[in-house]
Amino acid sequence: MSPSTPDAPNPRKVLRERLIAARCALDVQRREQFTAAIAQHLSALLARQAPTVVGFCWPYRGEVDLRAAVAAWLAGGPGRVAALPVVDEAGMHFSAWAPDTVMTAGRYDIPVPAEDRAVQPDLLLVPVNAFDARGYRLGYGGGYFDRSLARWLPRPVTVGVGFSLAAVEDLLAEAHDIPMDWIVTENGVVVGPQA
Template identity: 45%
Template sequence: MTADDDRRFASPPCMAADIAPEYFDQQQPNDVARWRRAERARLHAARQAMRVEDRRAAGEALAGHLRDLLAARFGEMRDRVVSAYWPINGEPDLRPLMADLHAAGATVALPLVEVKRSPLVFRHWSPATRMVRGDWNIPVPPDTAAAVTPEITLAPLMGWDPAGYRLGYGGGYFDRTLAALSPRSVTIGVGFQAARLDTIHPQPHDIALDFIVTEAGLQVDRDAP
């Protein structure tokens, strides 16, 4: 058997992502989906294992870096519309930053699912908002809260890579939302430094974020020359 025969009939190795990234990324979406499920489970377990005080300190540092980025990129926050998120499953807690943005005159919104497998809807939030339970029991503003379109969207990350791609929870809601927003908002991924991956093996439906911020500072700036 010749070397050409070997190449023609050999099965792709389990390390195909390292040996032939183009095979893994473009031609084997089922392999990518399995890999992502495993990575989500691993990263979620690592995040849940963080000590409470470490998670709190990381969240405070991250919020400080976000304040610096918002000031440098947007300046005055008055009348800006900023979508944040309500923390679940050990995500960085940005609620103090949300309150500060509200006090600075920004309109703060939270995303929620109104229709399954459809883009997210954003409702106005303030520290006085009486929250209700939405999908997955996540607190969300009530139906009476005004719907808004965010200019800036803060997106929690399960994982992230240096190209700006986000590994989320697997429902696809965030990518659908970005694709539907017109004009598209400036997107800032928010996560822990330990959640960095070499790549998420982006697929055609994945949309890169504009910035990624962790407790270690600004990690991705796709506006940079």
């Protein structure tokens, strides 16, 4: 990916839209197969990491739907908490979620828990529109995850999650970008200590 010039469109924006379109074009059967494989890989990674509070995102624009995988993780033992991001004046925080949680429309009309019960995840499942071999991800350009990760202490473990079609050679990371600890696709852990 080459840097933008005054006469050319932003290459990150062009890449983002191209890969979102490709993701949304996946047929139902392939999406289900990929999602099931991702859920298996995440289950093994979560078992090794043993987090108490897992943050994840409601599926948006064809992203991997992690709701069933997170619900299965929740059911796997006592004391586990799942949470969804809520965008607020400070940037972003996470609110506790369970499969029976009443939801309401949040920013960008993405569902958020109607009752805001703030929790701090110790592991985040972060959607990726694109990723490279160094663990950098391309989100939607708002910087919510990067700004939040920069201020959270201790910083949660980060696991980028997406389909393998999101892999690119080099995202040309910017100064504020924070790489993921792992990235998981239907092909397994493709970035991280055991990749």
